[in-house]
Amino acid sequence: MALRSKMLVAVATMAAGVLLAAPAGAGTGSAGGQSLGDPYYPADGNTGYDVKHYDLRLKYQPGADQLSGTATILATTTQDLSSFSFDFGLTAKSVLVNNRPAQFTSKDAKLLITPAATLAKSTPITVVVEYSGVPSEVTIQGEKDWVKTPDGALAVQEPHIAAFWYPANDHPLDKATYDVSIAVPDGTEAISNGVLASKSSKAGWTRWNWRSTKPQATYLTFLTIGHYDIRSSTAPNGQPVITAYHKDLGASTDAAAASLERTPEILDWESKLFGPYPFEAQGGVVPATGIGFALEDQTRPVYSPKFFAGGSNTSVVVHENAHQWFGDSVSVANWRNIWLNEGFASYAEWLWSEAKGEGTAQELFDYYYNSKPASDPSWQIPTGDPGPDGQFNSFAVYNRGAMALHQLRLAVGDDKFFEIIRTWTAQQRYGNATNEQFIALAEKVSGKPVYGLLSEWLFTKGRPVVATKSAARSFAAHTVTVPKSVAVLDRTHEILASQH
Template sequence: MRSTMLVTLATTVAGLLLAGTASAAGGSPGGQSVGDPYYPTDGNTGYDVGHYDLRLQYQPSTDQISGTATILATATQDLSQFSFDFGLHTDSVLVNNFPATYTSTGSKLVITPSKTLAKGSTITVVVRYDGIPSQVTINGEQDWLRTPDGAQAVQEPHMAAFWYPANDHPTDKATYDVSVAVPDGTQVVSNGTLVSSSSRLGQTRWNWRSTKPQATYLTFIAIGKYDLRRSTGPDGKPVINAYSTAIGANHDAAVASVERTPEVLAWESTLFGPYPFEAEGGVVPGVDFGFALENQTRPVYTPGFFNAGADLSVIVHENAHQWFGDAVSVHHWSDIWLNEGFAAYAEWLWSEKEGEGTAQQLFDYYYNSAPASDPRWQILTGDPGADHQFSGFGVYTRGALTLHALRTAVGDDAFFAILKAWIAAREYSDGTIDQFIGVAEKVSGKPLHDLFQQWLFTPARPSLPAGVATAHAAPVKPKSVTEIDRTQALLAQSQR
């Protein structure tokens, strides 16, 4: 997955948002931040969302979106006021069927219900809205991508607020119904299963459903002219792949890659545990926006991944995220190694399986290719900072190196047991690096604090125990390196 460079806001602004306002009689306002250190305005407190129902209309010719978001939540405090992350124009708000007052700051929709919402009570919020998402800027970002035949709502770590009101942080997951009407002949692709599509009065309405908890940034829509291919995978789950009719010369290479998704997932299930979701597939749009993203059940791949032919590394990478990032999400964005290091290491394991270079050979190559003087070792993989959150070497490669160091230290049986135990312990929730270390120590029976401190939190090239790697003046290059490097360069492209 990838993201554009993001703006870190001033700590003083974060403090104000966290503080909220003074308690009101009969309740108090929810906070306008969850306190993520990288993105201090993200998310909101005072409630927990259980379900989003989005019923929308979209016009590709004008980029106009309109419709209704029905949000089901539970109050986690006596709540006199609450907020969503949202950048479009709000027309009206109902809370439990009563009109509510609201204000919009351009990044937050602040709602005051007609009466205080009791802690533990259920909340139904209906927001009617409209706007042109490509004209919206939130905290310096313009993440909605308008295309010649539609749009792409695909980005990380922020995307939701450009097209629906949300508690936009991975710690508040929910299920989804996404229904979008577009002109006949245009397709809408989203997460989960395609419940139905039907045409009426020149409009086709596409209805998608996600039944497992899903982070807001992983919820996407791809709108345009697509060839939808539907099948059933070996596990009996529905497979829906979508290929833009405008991919061009990369079409066949894209199909030759994405159509192998069920094969890749079946193999990854042997390593990480059962596939955690109800459907699978992939999307290749007709525009080259420079990255791939692990949207839950259905990753999106920019066509550039297939410039040199089929690319199984990126299929392996994004689908490994279905476990590491989707089923178990980051608690704070500083925990990004739990997503990217694991997906990058999955590429190494695929290389090992395919006989194109063992994980040990890849470890030797990448470790010895970056001398101790290389400034990339200064990035803390376990806390890289918002500006280096998607660093190709600092997070992806050093993240994979870390996992191989762990594998070497505990042995294969314990290593793969750790991966499965981590998913089982935190599935459909979120987790921290410290929690992962705890699982690793418990499963392996070994003290691992020093290993992780050296590999994740020390700004230097870690030293190696005897026999872990062979030093080469000119590192031996495994066959898989070319594809892995090309894939990683695209995954981290907009950070370079």
């Protein structure tokens, strides 16, 4: 997945507000911080607590784009806490902390809360926020990420979306479980993550209740509202499968279905390579308008219809579902490590191409390695630390990331390579990880000194020298045997990166 270019607000401006000022009479505790310290997004996240569960009970009026409701947040304090904050862009009406009214104010998309008494360290707390607003009118850090559509809305973006529709500790470091309950006018569908726990209608409104029981990053929690055809089935492993296609997809409907309906087959294939599927449900959503990318929302990726304009496209389904392991279960410790998401998902596409006889991973490596001369500026973006402006660069992060993995595979052999991958997904399951941790694991499992190899591919500017005869010959002659899958892969990655 990729998205439009993200412009950071000035770091100095954000740094000025990193710590909450402790109010008079708040007790002996200290204020939680307004940043989790991500170098790419210093305004993201908050400290002083760890969220366990979000319960969102909402009501949405299409057309007016009016969202209202209550967020109940279960958390545990990580310090003696006199005040704390959430990332949030809508208007809070009231706040309770442990059933007592709390003082609150909003500034720079932070909801600042002062409880009636200091909260002791390691104490479970319950925070209830009633709120409302028009999400499409909200701007946070220069972004307008909630999309109002002709018949509903899309809360689908990366790395930010949560604060546009619920108060959150908005960074992958603080994962939680979710209940998302949303009431919409009868005849309108509302789709989110996980399992559809229940659905009911009353007085012209239908309430959809979705439940996610595995740890989930805030940006992976999505909401899609509109007129959809929803298909429910059961995967061979017994899990519920929910796919949804907007009723205005037109001629692309069948191509989209011919791709998404293969999700259980693709997940079964990926499970054999990457380890057991980490979540409780499967599926996907294709809206008619509103996004130009795909996003690996947990258990239920969302795909732009652009991916299916030229026919079926299993490559993007492989990519987004590989993210269920690489990005969703094993999430980045900070956004500098985005290669751990995109390089792995892109290499999954190469492996699928190889398995389907449409081009081997080596052929794809040769093609992409030779697609840009050494003088091309794309080679100057470090894959392992591309910067916020290069975070979703289709070549530097997606393709070069896949190339790095292929070079690791050649260096250690298939058996050790896939042992590294399965060990990685098992050890880091539901957690957060860094590039350096992956390199260390690769050396430990393989027993080979691959640090230099991966450091060159991930952190060294310039095109690495490759000793493969096919690459050298192809580049010298300016000819490459193009695998069948390249056209689809190129189109997929161009669309994925189109919002950058």
